[in-house]
Amino acid sequence: MSDASLVERSADGDAQAFGVLIRRYGPLMRAYAARILGHGDGEADDAVQEAALQAWQRIDRVEDPDRVRSWLFRIAANKALDRLRRRHPHLDLEAVPDRADERPVDEVVVTRMQVDALARVVQNLPDAQRAVWVLREIGGASYAEVADQTGLTATAVRGLLARARQAVVTQMEGWR
Template sequence: MTRTTSEDAGDSWGLEDASDEALVRRAKLRDEAAFRVIVDRHGPAMYRYAVRLMRGSTHDGAEVTQEALISAWRSLPTFEGRSSLKTWLFRMVHRRAADIQRNRRPVPIDDQLLSHVARPAVDNPLQDVLDSELLEALQEALDELPWLQRSCWLLKEVEGLSYAEIGEALSIPVGSVRGHLHRGRRVLAERMSRWR
């Protein structure tokens, strides 16, 4: 990316209120200020999705998000707008996460390292234990879902995308999105039944 000059900075006024389409038009012309607004607007959701796809790893989630944003910057000139910018960016995250998962070898965890992790002081120990157990159980259940079921569930339930947007983001038909969501929800309901 090239640096924005002080002359260019005058052009960035009001970009925060610009539509995604207007930002894309400017970013296609290599306007870094417009791309920064895109990152600020969609980056947090991309990161949340990446972390959850990467089984809660904030390090891996950050790596996936960064690679997806770099890829988006490079690919913007070819973005045709057939899908929304948001779904296109989620597709970038999905692809980068899939690439990392496919190329990664499992790393054994040393149990002694985990024993040194101290829990922070809490005001309501019982509730905190229950909350952490619930979240841990949900994360474990999500981790056991097949890749597309987990992706569909996260995009629908966490990011609030429509079936059509999920289909666009994952490059699958809407009927497949519905099927993956149905099967994923059924498995999660069975796994989380003790928490009802």
């Protein structure tokens, strides 16, 4: 019986047809999962069981029944990758050294002071100037996007942005 026929019958609730698919591709799915996980302690078998359960629940969503093998392999790979992720929990971000810590301390201090000074300068800009400056310089929005988000005309945005940039340059002059 073809894969397409088995998928159609499985989608109609035929557990025996689905069983044929799993018997047909299960060993290959296990080998595939084992390659991802490395050989050992039955994790590949567990991943394939989870994949088979998910496949049964979603068999009616197969877009191309002739490609059910690829679809099953993708599910098995995802289940194996989930197991790999659980094996290697993510590091606590507090435990990850700050890249800035690799620079000389005085350079780090100066950079942080510059950032703090810029934050104060931007905070002290008039509201409209601060809004357009942040949207354009930090957010990378185009003039049209800034105008749309603020309800201003593009000409008004350009004027406010020019004044905001001038204020920032003037007040940050000492940091050059």
